[in-house]
């Protein structure tokens with residue numbers, strides 16, 4: 001917008017165009033529907049429109065500033081150009097131009113040919129429509145690259161700068177090209193005039209005034225005639241013998257206005273007639289140009305100032321005013337009262353102040369909406385005329401006090417101390433003989449200090465405290481003062497300062513009771529406790545302290561009264577009154593304490609007056625102590641309520657489990673859960689704590705509490721903050737014990753999780769005992785099944801997730817997630833991307849596992865053929881052949897009961913023996929063969945035995961050592977010969 005306005009010459013039409021074209025201006029003009037806002041309009045919509053309006057007003061403000069700057073700078077430039085031009089023309093007229101200057105002017109003239117082009121006003125018009133004037137051109141073919149001819153260029157004049165048109169399109173440096181081109185022009189200018197006389201005549205015959213008028217009206221209409229591109233070009237300056245002036249007009253360049261600006265003294269070969277003609281033409285040109293130019297310039301500049309500019313400015317200011325008023329009205333209607341905690345932030349003024357703010361003179365050109373809003377806060381600038389204009393800063397509003405600010409609270413503490421001084425000392429000095437002639441001055445000084453504090457409080461502090469009015473903090477000093485003066489507190493403060501002490505003059509300084517009005521400052525004392533209660537980390541202490549102060553003060557008053565009564569009756573006149581022995585205050589205070597608390601024995605009252613005193617003291621004691629004890633109980637119970645609730649719940653749960661006879665282990669886990677949850681949160685259910693707060697505050701609190709965890713969640717870091725705000729209140733906190741499964745593979749997923757504390761393990765593998773990943777604080781899991789990427793089947797958990805130690809997780813339900821995420825496509829995309837990548841990873845892992853299993857199975861088939869389970873036929877035959885009860889048969893059929901391995905070895909040996917015996921005396925070869933066969937066949941039944949024998953024989957290459965009992969067993973079954981042979985057989989190496 002700014003650039004448009006800057007480049008546009010006819011500022012007024014451009015201005016109005018800009019305004020009309022701008023969206024914000026269209027919005028600014030209030031439509032009937034807009035102004036007729038129904039009260040039922042949704043608050044959100046109002047808010048949004050309010051924000052929009054604020055933005056628009058800001059835009060208008062910028063718009064005004066920019067356009068005003070443009071107007072100013074344009075005007076200055078116009079004036080400057082105009083003055084320069086006039087000076088130059090005057091010089092020219094007087095023929096004072098040096099030759100050198102003439103050449104430069106010549107070229108300058110060429111930048112904006114004819115008188116028309118010299119008009120700054122017109123130049124701007126031109127530059128608006130066509131940004132450049134092409135004033136020269138080269139049309140030489142086959143020129144060297146880089147040479148001015150090659151450029152075939154035209155000089156242009158744009159925004160006060162000269163340049164070479166073609167250089168812009170080529171990569172050549174514009175400055176270099178322009179320089180070269182100018183040099184070239186100057187070189188040939190001596191040989192041939194730049195502009196022919198005929199061209200000049202032609203232009204002049206077209207009535208320049210007309211051209212000017214048209215140019216102004218139509219924005220270069222005259223130039224368009226000459227050049228469709230809107231440029232005013234001179235004929236080719238390259239000296240070409242074939243080329244004549246006529247060609248310049250009628251040939252290719254016929255559309256150009258050819259002007260000859262000569263008069264160069266170097267052109268000496270002209271005849272005097274021609275010279276005279278040239279001079280007269282030149283003069284005509286200059287005269288006409290000057291007249292037109294002068295007229296135009298003056299008119300333009302004045303018009304600029306007087307009409308459009310003013311109109312536009314006024315219009316815009318008017319709109320700004322209207323919109324500011326509307327905005328303030330709307331704001332006053334919808335703005336929520338700030339919470340006490342936000343009071344320190346700059347707050348808007350009460351509505352009536354806003355209205356006053358609107359009285360600001362918006363006609364000031366520098367006014368801005370920002371200023372208006374600032375003015376809202378400073379609407380009243382007149383100095384205060386009421387209380388202490390000098391000290392109180394009059395009507396300034398920059399030093400109001402925040403009622404919850406530190407300065408004010410500290411000051412209230414000081415005032416409270418002086419109140420307490422008065423409250424304790426006035427009864428004390430009135431009853432006890434503590435004010436003597438010697439210390440009177442000290443008391444007087446202390447009294448004066450306390451009084452000064454009271455005075456300062458009223459003069460400098462109380463009336464500056466800002467207050468809430470219809471939801472707005474009122475910060476105006478005049479209003480805060482009025483507010484203070486309206487209150488009862490002001491009246492009490494004034495009464496408490498009444499200098500009744502002056503009566504000392506009449507009644508003497510002993511009459512301290514004249515200071516009793518000072519006790520009316522008690523409101524400040526209450527206020528300070530109230531404020532400290534709010535700002536202290538543990539308000540229970542403040543409450544207990546307050547109650548204790550009351551109690552002690554009652555006892556103090558009783559002590560004073562007791563002493564006064566005793567003094568009245570006469571010290572030590574009976575057993576009840578104060579005896580006068582010891583420190584009077586300490587004794588009387590002890591008496592009063594015993595009476596009030598009914599602890600300890602006090603002397604019995606004897607007189608009626610004493611009885612009345614005691615009765616009232618007892619009553620007060622009962623009342624005050626009942627109150628005190630009740631309060632302290634409340635305070636303590638409030639402080640420990642959450643803990644006792646937790647204890648109660650834990651006890652009930654454990655009791656229930658005991659009654660149900662649940663396993664001890666389970667009970668222990670539940671106990672662990674209670675302990676861990678309490679340690680972590682100091683409450684069992686956080687969610688209900690903030691129930692009573694509005695949603696925005698709840699969100700803020702939840703964000704502050706969980707920010708540490710949530711800041712680690714990548715999902716939220718990558719997405720808008722709004723998503724986090726939306727979800728934070730929906731997060732539920734859950735605790736898992738060590739080894740607990742958070743979710744199981746194949747379950748339907750209904751929640752996703754964010755790890756708040758601890759670690760979880762994602763389990764996988766064929767037996768779900770392989771840890772695929774360990775996730776820690778800030779990690780998100782359980783989202784795959786929620787997103788249901790794989791259609792209906794996709795809502796199943798893809799892995800087991802187990803808590804590694806104790807872990808605390810945020811749970812987000814599927815519905816909550818879906819509800820929120822639907823508006824955040826970014827987050828959706830991130831979650832889906834992550835889910836897909838996890839799924840791909842899992843799929844790849846599962847494929848790999850399947851492949852490994854398959855290859856393992858294949859190995860078994862090839863490498864380990866299974867042996868038949870049925871005993872071989874030969875063995876069956878042998879067993880049948882053996883006597884049933886023989887140890888060999890028993891061994892073969894049942895095996896040993898003692899040492900299996902040894903027995904089997906034995907059986908093996910025996911069997912060999914039996915085989916031998918079976919074969920009898922048949923040749924050894926056959927027996928051996930048989931034995932081997934049997935052995936081979938037995939291997940099927942007891943591979944361990946056989947292999948162990950084999951191993952022993954192979955590896956150690958020694959005889960198998962049978963135990964004696966085994967040998968005996970074998971020998972007892974078979975004859976000695978057989979035994980021999982069997983032993984030898986048994987000892988045979990297998991191979």
Ligand SMILES: Nc1ncnc2c1ncn2[C@@H]1O[C@@H]2COP(=O)(O)O[C@H]2[C@H]1O
Pocket residue numbers: 743749762772773780781782783784785786796797798799800801838841842
């Ligand atoms: N290989 C893995 N690495 C990390 N996390 C995983 C992996 N596989 C599954 N998960 C997470 O474990 C979750 C189990 O439940 P979901 O399938 O809903 O979502 C799953 C993922 O968030």
